[in-house]
Amino acid sequence: MNNFMxxxxxxxxxxxxxxxxxxxxxxxxxxxxxxxxxxxxxxxxRGYPLDPIKKGLTIAFVxxxxxxxxxxxxxxxxxxxxxxxxxxxxKQVGTSDSTDTAGQVxxxxxxxxxxxDAIVVSAQDPDALCGALKHxxxxxxxxxxxxxxxxxxxxxxxxxxxxxxxxxFPLIHSLAQQIDYKGDIAILSAAxxxxxxxxxxxxxxxxxxxxxxxxxxxxxxxAYGDDNADKSYRLTGSLLKKYPNLKAIIAPTSVGINAxxxxxxxxxxxxxxxxxxxxxxxxxxxYVKDGTVESFELWDPTELGKLAAxxxxxxxxxxxxxxxxxxxxxxxxxxxxxxxNGVTNLGDPTVFTIKNIDKYNF
Ligand code: RAM
Numbered sequence: 001m002n003n004f005m006x007x008x009x010x011x012x013x014x015x016x017x018x019x020x021x022x023x024x025x026x027x028x029x030x031x032x033x034x035x036x037x038x039x040x041x042x043x044x045x046r047g048y049p050l051d052p053i054k055k056g057l058t059i060a061f062v063x064x065x066x067x068x069x070x071x072x073x074x075x076x077x078x079x080x081x082x083x084x085x086x087x088x089x090x091k092q093v094g095t096s097d098s099t100d101t102a103g104q105v106x107x108x109x110x111x112x113x114x115x116x117d118a119i120v121v122s123a124q125d126p127d128a129l130c131g132a133l134k135h136x137x138x139x140x141x142x143x144x145x146x147x148x149x150x151x152x153x154x155x156x157x158x159x160x161x162x163x164x165x166x167x168x169f170p171l172i173h174s175l176a177q178q179i180d181y182k183g184d185i186a187i188l189s190a191a192x193x194x195x196x197x198x199x200x201x202x203x204x205x206x207x208x209x210x211x212x213x214x215x216x217x218x219x220x221x222x223a224y225g226d227d228n229a230d231k232s233y234r235l236t237g238s239l240l241k242k243y244p245n246l247k248a249i250i251a252p253t254s255v256g257i258n259a260x261x262x263x264x265x266x267x268x269x270x271x272x273x274x275x276x277x278x279x280x281x282x283x284x285x286x287y288v289k290d291g292t293v294e295s296f297e298l299w300d301p302t303e304l305g306k307l308a309a310x311x312x313x314x315x316x317x318x319x320x321x322x323x324x325x326x327x328x329x330x331x332x333x334x335x336x337x338x339x340x341n342g343v344t345n346l347g348d349p350t351v352f353t354i355k356n357i358d359k360y361n362f
Contacts, residue, residue, distance in 0.1 A: 054317040055087035057117040059309060062107055064122040064148055064194070065227055066094030070280055071254040071301050072122070074362055075147065078305030079120060086313055091116070098227040099191045101128040108132040112139055118312035121155075122147035125193040130154040142315035142322075146308035148196035152341040156315050156322030159308040161299040162349045168203040168252075170351055171276055172214065174295050175248050178274040182216035183247030186239050188260055188277075190227040190253040200252045220246075225256045232259035240269055251277035257296060261287035281352050281360040288357050297349045300362055304346050306331060311344065 061079050063072035076092050083090035093111065095103030101124045109132050111119050119136055123129050123145055133143050133154045146159040161167070175185065187204070189197045201222060208214045220243055225232030232255055240246060240263075251257035257277040261284060264270050271291045279296050287293045310330030311320075320326040322342045327335050336344050352360065 051317060051319055053086050053313050053319070057083075057086075057088040057313065057316050058114075059083045059088055059090055059118045059120060059312050059316070060111045060116045061090070061092045061094075061305070061308075062104060062111070062119060062121040063092070063094045064124050065096060065098040066092065067096045068229075069227070069255065070283065074280075074301040075122075075305035075308070078302035079309040080305075081302075082306045082309035083313070088117075088313065090309075098124055098194070101125045101193070104129055105132045108136060112136040112141060115139070116141060117316040118142040118144060120144045120146055120308045120312050121150075123150045123195055124148070124191060126150050126195040128193070142312060144308055144312045144315065146304060146311075148194055149199075149343075150195070155342075157311050157320070157338055157342040157344065159304065159311050160343055160345045161304050162347065163345050164199055164203045166348050167278075167297065168200050168207060170297060170349075171250055171252070171278075172204055172207045174351070175250060175274060175276050176214055176217060178276075178294060179217070179247040181213060184218050184220045184243055184245050185248040185250065186220055186243065186246060187222040188232060188235060188239070188249050188251040188253075188256045189222055189224050190256060192224045192226075194227075197252050204250065204252075225251075225253070225259065227253055227255040229255055229259045232256045233263050236260040236263040240267070240273065246273055248274040248276070251275065251279075253277065254279045254283070254298070257293075258283045261292050265290055265292040278349075280362055281357050282362060284352065285357055288352065288354050295351055295353045297351050299346050299349045302362060303331075307336070307344070307346050311336075 061076050063076060065072055080090040093107045104124055108119060108129060112135055119141055129150055133150060137143055143155040144157050144159060145155045147161060149158045187201060189201060208217060208219055223235045223239060225235050236259060249260055251260050257279040260275055264273060264275055265287055275293050276296050278298050280298060284293060284296055307330055314320050314328035320328050324338055324340055324342060327337045330336050338344055
């Protein structure tokens with residue numbers, strides 16, 4: 001078993017989410033040990049139905065970037081819809097610069113002083129927010145990270161968009177096919193401290209290192225565009241200039257891939273230097289149609305925001321505390337179970353190509 005397969009097997013064992021198969025079995029007492037909710041102290045102690053979701057809560061979203069990002073705007077709309085439907089108040093604060101960790105800390109402290117019931121944050125850095133978030137939790141505020149995590153002890157639960165293997169494997173695989181399994185590639189990332197991008201980069205590096213079919217592909221550099229469109233656009237130009245043999249760019253950021261696609265589509269490198277990564281179909285459609293990009297991925301950010309809001313509501317209502325194995329119902333009644341370190345995954349990402357891109361509108 002190669003390293004990739006080993007990682008994939010382990011992650012398949014620990015992340016069992018969403019448990020759609022169990023949904024039908026959980027409306028009443030579960031007699032069949034085979035289909036019992038696995039290691040779920042909350043549900044085992046209390047049985048179903050869980051305590052009701054409380055009304056009148058205040059749930060505050062703190063995106064990594066506010067105002068400039070369609071991705072986070074969509075996630076917040078999903079969060080708002082759920083919170084308001086459940087009879088609570090949604091609020092949102094944040095910085096427009098995805099590297100402004102001091103700004104994120106300031107907003108978290110402000111929300112703690114206000115005494116909100118839950119903070120839902122996409123962290124710009126795994127460590128920098130920890131003091132402020134721990135202070136919030138000490139005051140009884142529930143903390144959910146979504147999209148980009150902190151260290152596990154700095155929050156109650158993390159809502160991840162996808163299992164990192166499920167997300168990075170198709171990116172590397174499709175890019176390798178496009179460049180005929182050989183040549184120099186570069187990564188155009190977001191902020192240097194971003195937990196989510198750094199984690200995905202780690203997985204991609206491991207795949208490149210351990211899968212023999214990628215032996216002739218060389219990752220020559222990782223550049224950081226800070227989820228700033230202008231900076232990412234300029235960096236794309238610099239990469240092409242500095243590395244004349246560059247065959248492909250992977251941009252695991254919705255801002256980065258869009259800026260790189262814009263640059264490539266207007267340059268002689270269009271279609272020659274391949275591009276993939278994570279982006280929203282609405283912003284990437286024209287670049288798929290004009291031949292700049294063959295495929296890229298994403299999850300629906302609105303759904304991510306909804307699941308993050310449900311997780312916050314479940315925590316703030318006392319249904320879960322963030323312990324591994326606890327289950328809660330979200331979205332359209334699906335059972336979600338917290339995996340190792342309180343992580344829950346939204347699901348598998350979608351791969352967009354010319355064949356399916358018109359079916360998506362986000
Ligand atoms: C950008 C942000 C975000 C990431 C998406 C794919 O919008 O960096 O954190 O998840 O890209």
